[in-house]
Amino acid sequence: MSAVLVREEIAEAGIRLLRERGFEVDVDGDSDLAETIGGYEAIVIRSATKLTSELIERADRLKVIGRAGVGIDNVDVDAATRRGIVVANAPESTVISAAEHAVGLLMAMTRNIPQAHAALKEGRWERKTYGGIELADKTLGVLGFGRIGQQVARRASGLGMRVVAYDPFVAPDRFRELGVERAETEDDLYAAAEFVTLHLPLTDETRHAIGADALAKMRDGVRIVNAARGELVDESALLEALRSGKVAGAALDVFSAEPYSGPLLELDNVVVTPHLAASTEEAQDRAGVIIAEQVAAALEGGLVTNAVNIPVIGAEDLEVLGGYIPLAAKLGRLAMELAEGRVDELRLTYFGALAQYDTRLLTVAALNGAFQGRSDQPVNYVNAPVIAAERGVEVREERRRSSRDFTNLVRVEAVSGRRALRVAGTTIGNDNRLWLVSALGFELDMELAPLLVFFRYDDVPGVIGRVGTLFGNAGVNIANMTVSRTRRGGQALMALSIDTPAPRELVSELHGAFEDARFIALE
Numbered sequence: 001m002s003a004v005l006v007r008e009e010i011a012e013a014g015i016r017l018l019r020e021r022g023f024e025v026d027v028d029g030d031s032d033l034a035e036t037i038g039g040y041e042a043i044v045i046r047s048a049t050k051l052t053s054e055l056i057e058r059a060d061r062l063k064v065i066g067r068a069g070v071g072i073d074n075v076d077v078d079a080a081t082r083r084g085i086v087v088a089n090a091p092e093s094t095v096i097s098a099a100e101h102a103v104g105l106l107m108a109m110t111r112n113i114p115q116a117h118a119a120l121k122e123g124r125w126e127r128k129t130y131g132g133i134e135l136a137d138k139t140l141g142v143l144g145f146g147r148i149g150q151q152v153a154r155r156a157s158g159l160g161m162r163v164v165a166y167d168p169f170v171a172p173d174r175f176r177e178l179g180v181e182r183a184e185t186e187d188d189l190y191a192a193a194e195f196v197t198l199h200l201p202l203t204d205e206t207r208h209a210i211g212a213d214a215l216a217k218m219r220d221g222v223r224i225v226n227a228a229r230g231e232l233v234d235e236s237a238l239l240e241a242l243r244s245g246k247v248a249g250a251a252l253d254v255f256s257a258e259p260y261s262g263p264l265l266e267l268d269n270v271v272v273t274p275h276l277a278a279s280t281e282e283a284q285d286r287a288g289v290i291i292a293e294q295v296a297a298a299l300e301g302g303l304v305t306n307a308v309n310i311p312v313i314g315a316e317d318l319e320v321l322g323g324y325i326p327l328a329a330k331l332g333r334l335a336m337e338l339a340e341g342r343v344d345e346l347r348l349t350y351f352g353a354l355a356q357y358d359t360r361l362l363t364v365a366a367l368n369g370a371f372q373g374r375s376d377q378p379v380n381y382v383n384a385p386v387i388a389a390e391r392g393v394e395v396r397e398e399r400r401r402s403s404r405d406f407t408n409l410v411r412v413e414a415v416s417g418r419r420a421l422r423v424a425g426t427t428i429g430n431d432n433r434l435w436l437v438s439a440l441g442f443e444l445d446m447e448l449a450p451l452l453v454f455f456r457y458d459d460v461p462g463v464i465g466r467v468g469t470l471f472g473n474a475g476v477n478i479a480n481m482t483v484s485r486t487r488r489g490g491q492a493l494m495a496l497s498i499d500t501p502a503p504r505e506l507v508s509e510l511h512g513a514f515e516d517a518r519f520i521a522l523e
Contacts, residue, residue, distance in 0.1 A: 002041040002063075002299045007033070007049045010068045011288030014044075021296045034058055042295045044068060045075075046287075047275075053079035064298035066291040069278055070094050070148075071229065072308055073202045081309045084383035088294035088306045091147065093287035094278035099151035101277040102197055102227040105251035106156075109223055109271045110135055136160035141193025143186065143209075144228070145170045149199035153180050164192050190217040195225065202229040212237040221248040227277040230254035235264060242267055253277050310381045311360035321357055323432030324410060325365045330434060330448050330522050331412040331423050332366030337520045338421045338440065338454075339414035341374055345394040347413040347420075351403035354410070363397050366412055369522075406437070442484035442493040449479060449497030450523045456516035459485045459492040466513075467494065474506040 003024045006015060018025050028036070037043065037059045044066040045051065051065060056079045065075055067089040080087050108114055111132035119126050140156045142149045145167035153163045157179060165175060166183040175182040183189040190196070196218065200206045210224065211234035224247060226233055235256055241247040242264075251271040252264065264270050278287070290306070298304045303318070303325075313321060328348070336343060348363045367384035375387050388395055403409045411424040424438045425448060434448040440456065457463055464483065471478055477499040485492035502510075502519055510517045 003039060004042040004044065004295060004299075005036065005040040006044045008044070008046040008068070010044060010046070010291065011285040013285060014068070014288030014290075014292035017289060017292040018296060021300070023296070023299065037062065042066065042299055044291055044295060047071065047074055049074065051075045051080075056080055056083060056085065059083070059085070064088060064295050064304070066295040068093070068284075068287040068291040070098070071202065073229065077309055081382055082386055084380045086298045086304050086310065086380075086382050087308050088291065088298065088304050089308060090287040090290035090294070091306060093290050094283040095147045095151055097280040097283035098148045098227060098277040099155060101253060101273075102148070102152050102199075102225055103155045103159075105225050105227060105253060105271060105273070106140075106195065106197065106223075107135070109225070109249045109251040114271050115268060135195075137162070138194045139164060139192055141165070141183070141189040141196045142180070142199060143167075143189060143196060144199035144201070145175070145180070146199060146201075148228075149197075150174070150178060152197055152199065153178055161195075164189055186214070187217055190214065190222075191219070193222065194219060195223045197225040198228045198232050200228060200232055202231055207231050208234040210234065210238065212240075215241045215246060218247070220246060223247070223249040223251075225251045227251075227253040230256040230258065230260075235262065239263055239267075242269060307382070311358070311364055313358050313361050317357050321354070321359070321362060323427045324354065324362055324408070327425050327427055327432075327434045327448070328362040328365040328410055328412070329369035331410055331425050332369035333372060333522050334369075334436075334439070334448075334452070334520060335412040335414040335421060335423045336370040336374070338423065338518060339416060339419075342416045343370075343393055343414045344417065345396065345413075345415040346370060346388070347396045347398065347411075347415060349398045349400060349411040349413075351400050351409035351411070352407050354408045355399035355401050359397065359399065362410065363395065366410075367395065370412075370414075409437070411438075436495070439495065440493055442486070444482050444484055444493070444495055446480050446482045446495055446497065448522065450521065451498045451501060452518075452520045452522065453496040453498060453502070453510075454516075454518040454520070455494040455496075455510070455514045457492055457494070457514050459488065459490055463492075464494070467496075467510075470506065470509060470513075471496075471498070471502075474503055476500055476502055476506065 001024050004018055006025060006027045007029055015025055037055055041061050042064045046068050053076045056076060062085050064086040065080055070089060070091050072087060072089050075087055077087050112130035116130040139162045142153050142165035145165040156163050164181045164183050166186055166189040172182055209232050215237055249269045253273045254275055258275060294304050294306050348366055350359045364381050364384055367388050368381050371379045371384055371387050406426045409424055409426050414421045425436045428435045436444050436446050436448045438444055478496050479499050480497045483492060483494050507519055
């Protein structure tokens, strides 16, 4: 039974789901994680737990890290990936809550609601002091136009604001769909926006994105909202800009170090909350259940749809590509076995309708198959690309719209020097049976079974009968057989699927009888 450590509080429904799926669940937020993490196959965290490379190195049994929320900057994803550990989050769980909180901060800042509230609680009726400004017809700059940024834009548009957004990774069509103006550069956004709201991920490139230089490019009297990540803002530069009047106000839910007790709290034109953006009952319930489902899928060998270190495809694409994932894995394994592990490059080519889709997951599946049993560590969808890179195996992916004989076709080439060994396959029927259609330069027509045998030989009479007799005498049943040849009297390829592994004596005899005999186990 796999053991799951729930390190931080999640919804009871999530814990119940894990237990109902047969996992042993420990809810423990107090023990020394360095001492206990080695005893678990999965760990569930939120934002407070920092999973460093040192901790991950101690997690000998760990298979999945579940982050019950959006950000994963408290997890060393590279270290987890090298160890083959799936890192999954719940990106949709807090979108609405975070967007609503950002808009709430925006309105609280423009109408001085917290300051007026505090004054009245202290017995001071100060209407003139805390008069505000309207949002209608003002320009909001959304820096980062992902899920949360888009939801903020929707709500700001509903308030009558003009919305300008910058995000080079979002297609222009998405801006048009939401009625949002697309800024070509960050500088263009700064020049236009009277309010700037941050919705960027935290990376080396975005850390302190809002510093002295960015603030100088903004309009005088700009107001800033940050409910994303504290380290996006250089707090010293912001403090100076607030004191000088360059920035008229700031509304902050996050800080570079939390809990925060710095000088920004002393300014009357700063509205603050203690990292509350995701802290709604609905968001926490969603996050707990979603991450429990992701952890269960990872432990059960299923597809982890929210993994951050595995290519993720949408539900519609998965409906088309799902049957080709095991096909790609088996073709990758077959190509590597036929090449006897001597590979400089793996080329993945997708023909036909497949070429219209995101095939990265198929490529990872092929790598996962290719390196099974060829590494001193367990190989999975997470670390297979890392293992390929470490071994100096170049991975290429191509897509071609047309396929001569098949609606969809997957081809894997194992290249070593000038030699390239090709295998190709497709799926057949409603149950997506895996079908091998070519190998070693010969066209074939047979199901990809767990145990395969290939013989290359001169096309002369009697070979098929001889092979059948040898397998029969050894007590090995031939389930399927197909034969292909280049031309009459030339080279031929015989491919068999067998029900049980061939005994050592039979293998030796066949190696002596044929110049090229391969026994391959795909599982």
